[in-house]
Amino acid sequence: MCIEIIGCYAQTELGHGSNVQRLETTATFDPQTDEFVIHSPTLTSRKRWPGGLGKVSTHAVVYARLRTDGQDYGVHGFIVQLRSLDDHSPLPGMTVGDIGMKFGSGAYNSMDNGLLRFDHVRIPRNKMLMHLSQVTKEGKYVQSNVPRQQVYGTMVYVRQIIVSEASCALSREVCISTRYSVVRRQFGTETQVINYKTKQSKLFPLLASAYAFRFVGEWMKWLYTDVSKRLQANDSYINVKIL
Structure with a gap:
């Protein structure tokens, strides 16, 4: 075609x-x-x-x-x-x-x-x-009479998808790295790699970010859906508090 x-x-x-x-x-x-x-x-x-x-x-x-x-x-x-x-x-x-x-x-x-x-x-x-x-x-x-807030509604939705997709991608990578750090031992029978402070300083912030992106993505999805429904219902007062 x-x-x-x-x-x-x-x-x-x-x-x-x-x-x-x-x-x-x-x-x-x-x-x-x-x-x-x-x-x-x-x-x-x-x-x-x-x-x-x-x-x-x-x-x-x-x-x-x-x-x-x-x-x-x-x-x-x-x-x-x-x-x-x-x-x-x-x-x-x-x-x-x-x-x-x-x-x-x-x-x-x-x-x-x-x-x-x-x-x-x-x-x-x-x-x-x-x-x-x-x-x-x-x-x-x-x-x-369409609410002006809907002008960029689709772009807001796309931003929510970007955050959620970032969470999925980072979660996969962090999961692989964490599992490998648990099973991998330095010099054969010694301590697990994950016990090293330098490893934790690099891995744990990324792990926390993966959770944060997931929670924020879900919150943005709920917020977008809620605001869209209220706009379609001609709710003249919409108070969105960003925490």
Whole structure:
């Protein structure tokens, strides 16, 4: 089966990582053509690091500042086609490519991290993700009654999965190391390796971390599920205490 459309998530910019409120890429609505104009106004506004962007993706969910009717309504998502489906070449107004080799673990270089710059790229109005808010043909911004806390609900859920998966991976490794340290004896019949203080100083903190990640992962899962249910039930007062 041939897959024609391959997507990526283009949020991170050269000057702005997780600080979503500071993103600079703009999406300005033009009511005369019923289109958004996506633009990278500064060097720091260029998208950088999105996985799959460098060579593979044909489309992207681009996060940009929505501007319409003379006002800035903050960051919203837009579906943008980046490359031709015929020859995979960048479409007009797009500068897209791979960021090149990365420092550190070789595993990072297996990821297709890319860069992306927009030069007044026009997309239809219906390419805006309008589940939480909409822009009319006249350029009016309409807010839905969906709680704003759900905007990043999926990303919070993904973070919970990362913590839980880290717990599983660390638990397996610590289990193998602990068992080996118990059965292995230094110089044949002498003491078990686990009795050495230097071994304990390296092993026990990792063992404690494995338990901590597990407990925190389970707590985050419960918290996400509880908050999601209360938001769907239109609970207007949600007090989440982080311990």
